[in-house]
Amino acid sequence: MRAGIATEGVSFRYGRKEVLNDVGFSVERGRFAALLGPNGAGKSTLFGLLTRLFTTPEGRIEIAGQDMRKTPRAALARMGVVFQSTTLDLDLTIRQNLRYFAALHGLSGRAAEARIDAALERLAIADRAGERARGLNGGHRRRTEIARALIHDPEVLLLDEPTVGLDAAARAGITDHVHRLCADEGLTVLWATHLTDEVADTDRLIVLHEGRIHADGEAREIRGAQDLRTCFLKMTGADEASA
Amino acid sequence: MSGYWTALRAIVLREALRFVHQRERFLAALVRPLVWLLVFAAGFRAALGLSIIPPYQTYITYETYIVPGLCGMILLFNGMQSSLSLVYDRETGSMRLLLTAPLPRSWLLFCKLLGATLVGILQVYAFLAISWAFDITMPPAGYVAVLPALLIAGLMLGALGLALSSLIKQLENFAGVMNFVIFPMFFLSTALYPLWKMAESSTLLRDICAANPFTHAVELIRFALYAEANLPALGWTGLAFAAFWGLALWGYDPARGLVRRKG
Numbered sequence: 001m002r003a004g005i006a007t008e009g010v011s012f013r014y015g016r017k018e019v020l021n022d023v024g025f026s027v028e029r030g031r032f033a034a035l036l037g038p039n040g041a042g043k044s045t046l047f048g049l050l051t052r053l054f055t056t057p058e059g060r061i062e063i064a065g066q067d068m069r070k071t072p073r074a075a076l077a078r079m080g081v082v083f084q085s086t087t088l089d090l091d092l093t094i095r096q097n098l099r100y101f102a103a104l105h106g107l108s109g110r111a112a113e114a115r116i117d118a119a120l121e122r123l124a125i126a127d128r129a130g131e132r133a134r135g136l137n138g139g140h141r142r143r144t145e146i147a148r149a150l151i152h153d154p155e156v157l158l159l160d161e162p163t164v165g166l167d168a169a170a171r172a173g174i175t176d177h178v179h180r181l182c183a184d185e186g187l188t189v190l191w192a193t194h195l196t197d198e199v200a201d202t203d204r205l206i207v208l209h210e211g212r213i214h215a216d217g218e219a220r221e222i223r224g225a226q227d228l229r230t231c232f233l234k235m236t237g238a239d240e241a242s243a
Numbered sequence: 244m245s246g247y248w249t250a251l252r253a254i255v256l257r258e259a260l261r262f263v264h265q266r267e268r269f270l271a272a273l274v275r276p277l278v279w280l281l282v283f284a285a286g287f288r289a290a291l292g293l294s295i296i297p298p299y300q301t302y303i304t305y306e307t308y309i310v311p312g313l314c315g316m317i318l319l320f321n322g323m324q325s326s327l328s329l330v331y332d333r334e335t336g337s338m339r340l341l342l343t344a345p346l347p348r349s350w351l352l353f354c355k356l357l358g359a360t361l362v363g364i365l366q367v368y369a370f371l372a373i374s375w376a377f378d379i380t381m382p383p384a385g386y387v388a389v390l391p392a393l394l395i396a397g398l399m400l401g402a403l404g405l406a407l408s409s410l411i412k413q414l415e416n417f418a419g420v421m422n423f424v425i426f427p428m429f430f431l432s433t434a435l436y437p438l439w440k441m442a443e444s445s446t447l448l449r450d451i452c453a454a455n456p457f458t459h460a461v462e463l464i465r466f467a468l469y470a471e472a473n474l475p476a477l478g479w480t481g482l483a484f485a486a487f488w489g490l491a492l493w494g495y496d497p498a499r500g501l502v503r504r505k506g
Contacts, residue, residue, distance in 0.1 A: 054497045074345070076345040077345035091265075104250050104346075105246075105344060
């Protein structure tokens with residue numbers, strides 16, 4: 001069976017500085033994979049490459065079986081993305097925001113409205129659809145962005161540190177929400193984070209540090225007898241608490 | 244093809260909605276040329292004698308002369324403003340949302356450019372309506388004929404803004420670029436004085452003005468306002484558009500990695 005996300009030999013430099021070095025992993029379909037790495041590990045650069053914001057001549061990236069170099073648009077069409085910083089237009093209403101995104105993916109008219117209604121129902125904010133996005137709290141903004149990323153029914157969902165700036169309760173809520181989406185809808189999820197408490201024992205875990213993959217497997221197996229935080233700190237040689 | 248069209252409509256609508264929500268931007272866009280028209284031009288009309296030059300067939304007031312230049316000024320500021328918002332969008336992330344849509348990047352950027360240009364044209368018409376209220380009028384056909392001229396001039400200036408936005412790494416650098424682009428472009432053009440008047444003081448200045456694409460955009464608008472075509476101006480404006488658009492596409496090429504971010 002083809003993988004949800006596959007990378008092979010991906011390297012990237014900013015000038016002379018090497019940011020990613022021979023990154024290769026493959027996430028099977030319908031799996032929640034956490035990309036764990038300290039700040040500056042290269043996670044956002046990897047996300048930039050996975051979403052084709054920029055490209056690299058070195059390595060290969062495949063999304064739902066589509067090669068990012070050969071068929072970039074087909075790959076992008078199968079992907080939903082939640083970026084680290086909010087990409088909602090705060091002055092537009094929630095519905096206008098969702099409609100704009102749907103149109104970028106070629107959906108308009110009744111088909112778009114039906115999907116938007118379903119997304120709003122799922123978020124339980126159908127009654128607030130006409131409100132400006134500015135009125136939503138941080139947690140709800142994130143949920144709206146996740147719902148928006150799913151409007152075009154993608155096979156793969158990429159999230160780049162989606163819980164940044166949220167309080168503990170909202171953070172746990174969003175993490176559970178995406179885990180459930182993955183289990184219920186068969187989505188392949190790649191969740192970038194530097195927070196070990198967002199990774200469940202049964203998740204696929206990829207540890208990225210200084211542009212290289214340091215561990216790749218089930219979280220439970222990687223951590224062994226120790227807790228994940230300790231294991232992660234040892235692996236990355238960080239002395240400050242990062243979890 | 245319908246995916247292209249759907250995206251175009253949505254991007255243009257978003258630009259329009261954003262503009263409607265920023266009333267102070269609309270006000271500023273109108274006040275700037277109106278101050279020039281009603282204060283500067285009124286003071287200058289006594290100092291500056293203008294002879295009859297095409298497309299004018301009679302002596303005109305200085306206010307009448309600078310209206311096309313001020314239309315160009317609105318488009319110039321609008322083009323720069325929208326590129327400023329692009330740099331901002333890039334930092335906040337909504338540019339990422341746009342660029343990850345499954346359509347060619349050139350099309351997405353063109354939609355954005357067209358949306359911004361249409362917003363600029365809206366401002367120009369509001370300005371022309373106010374000028375008309377102050378009795379600075381053009382032939383009725385000119386108000387229609389100027390539309391395509393505004394579109395081409397707006398696209399050219401917007402493409403310049405887009406190209407600049409791809410070269411600017413951070414929002415903070417933008418103010419400097421504005422000073423080095425907007426002011427020279429505006430003052431070294433035929434917006435305020437005709438070329439022959441400029442030649443009286445310096446032929447070098449005249450040559451610089453003649454090479455400035457903004458001059459051609461202004462002349463295109465000036466002739467169109469009198470329902471006349473100025474083919475050389477159209478050609479130069481079109482050529483400048485092609486050059487700036489090419490530069491913008493190069494700047495936003497994913498292999499060049501503009502939207503890169505360390506992390």
